[in-house]
Amino acid sequence: MAQALTHQMIAREAAAMLVQDNPVVKNINTDRQKEYGEEVNGYKKGDTVRIKVPPVPVVFDGAVFANGGSAPLTQETEVSLTLDTQKHVALTFGAKEKLLELSEFKERFLKPAMNSLSAIVNADLLTRMKNQTPNVVGTWGATPSTRAVYRSAASSLDRFLAPNDNRSLHFSSDANDGLAEANATLFHSKSEIEAEFDKNAVGMFAEFEFYKQQSIPVHTNGAGTGYLVNGASQVGGVLAVDTGTGAIPKGSTIVIAGVNAVNPLTGESTGKPRSFVVTADYAGGAGNVSIAPAIVQNTATQRGNVTALAADNAAITIFGTASSAARQNIGFHRDAFAAAFAPLPVLASCEGYTASIKGISVRVMTFGDGYNDKENTRIDVLYGEKEVRPDHSVRITE
Incomplete structure (x- = not known):
């Protein structure tokens, strides 16, 4: 007889799927547990956490301290990240579904639900990041068809001293198609990079790891x-x-x-x-x-x-x-932005579990409808996003 599924099993699978399958979530800094807590502490929409940003010290010439003046204050600055977005997907299933093997339940119910939730979160994060990025390359209204624009994007990050590692670039299918045959030699499968193929990854170029996206934001002037x-x-x-x-x-x-x-x-x-x-x-x-x-x-x-x-x-x-409107592809270093997926508590009179994996918290919670003899389950995420070093990001317009 199959073992009954538990909320803990479902929540852990859901969190793992969000981490693994969302190309933005896994390429943005979510390692902020110390700022907003690692355990379920009753976070709710509207709560704010603070993120430290290291200073850029000034270097002076000669032996005289600060060239004879007062040294500037060397202190960290802070940015405030508000947990302003709660999204959930709703499921209805009963005892029969709970007796499915986890792998079968995952394919039939959990995967479609998490695909929908992940797509919405992905699109929301990309739009926010676009609206926080000042630097832009490319030609408005023209889909890039050569490598040059992506080299320009890399140069933009270089000028502002973004680290050379952990850079990703998220671009549209049209932009991918615009490179045509150049892709054959430009890109190689991610399996050659880390021995694990990723269905969204196209390859590496100009120190960016490219991800083909269907939710690239459009900006209308x-x-x-x-x-x-x-x-x-x-x-x-x-x-x-x-x-x-x-x-x-x-x-x-x-x-x-x-x-x-x-x-x-x-x-x-x-x-x-x-x-x-x-x-x-x-x-x-x-x-x-x-x-x-x-x-x-x-x-x-x-x-x-x-x-x-x-x-x-x-x-x-x-x-x-x-x-007029134009799509805005985006390339960024991992630490250009920060996202916090805070743990939500399981509410009174409900059954559930909140799982956290690599800074991503997902709550699975079930509540009964005694009037209609139904059991409803919701899968929730509560998150916020904030620019930390926006010059370590660049828009590539189409």
Whole structure:
């Protein structure tokens, strides 16, 4: 006689499937248990955890301490990650299904359920990451058909000193097809990399491990055009503008004339414009546009992110074509973003179990419907995501 399935068995299988089969989850940093706890502590939607970001110290010349001035504060900064998303898949099964072998139950019930849940989580994470990534390469409206754009993506991460390992690139089927015969020699199966084939992995190139995705986010530009900076020497995450018309949606990327990016360690100009991403929908006209990263000028005692502050009436260029849409493939280092899948408790009067594998927590919980003589089971995840080093990510537009 088959052994009855337990919530613990189902939860562990569900968590393992989410870790193994979701190409974004397994390539983003989820090792944040110390920040939000490793046990079931009653987390709920809206809770916030804090993540430490190491500082970038400033190097001075000569023997005189800090060149005779005050040394800048060397302390970690923090980003707040809100557990703002709870998603679940609903199942109804009874005693007969519980007596199935685990392998049979997994194929008939659990796998379809987790495929659906994983796909939604995957798409949600990619959209968030797109809206947090300021740097972009490629040509709006043109599917990449050569290797050059992916080398440019790798170079973007290099300029901001992203580590060379643990880089992944998630691109559409059309982008994969756009490389045509180049794929035959460009890519090789993941089995050659780690002796284990992954159905989503296409191969390696330019230090990226490529994953073909069906849920690459699309960004739609607004009609925004002709904007100018309103007032010189602005700093921070809000940019005042005057001349200009049309909306600028969240996730749009901009550059400002005369404002270049800097090497994060040396402070020297990269020779490339500093890109910013718009972090909130902007209706249009004169006003304040929210951007990231916050503008910080590089000085002798402060490691900033721009060579100079914008001049009054400096031109603002919005990447892409106004009032049109384009897919945004994304390449990133594992630590560019952080995700927290917090453990949910099993509620009173319910049966269930919460399993955690590699920082991913999944709750399986069953509750009865005595009025209709049914038993319902839900599989839940509670998670949040936050950019940590967004310059270690890059969008590859189509």
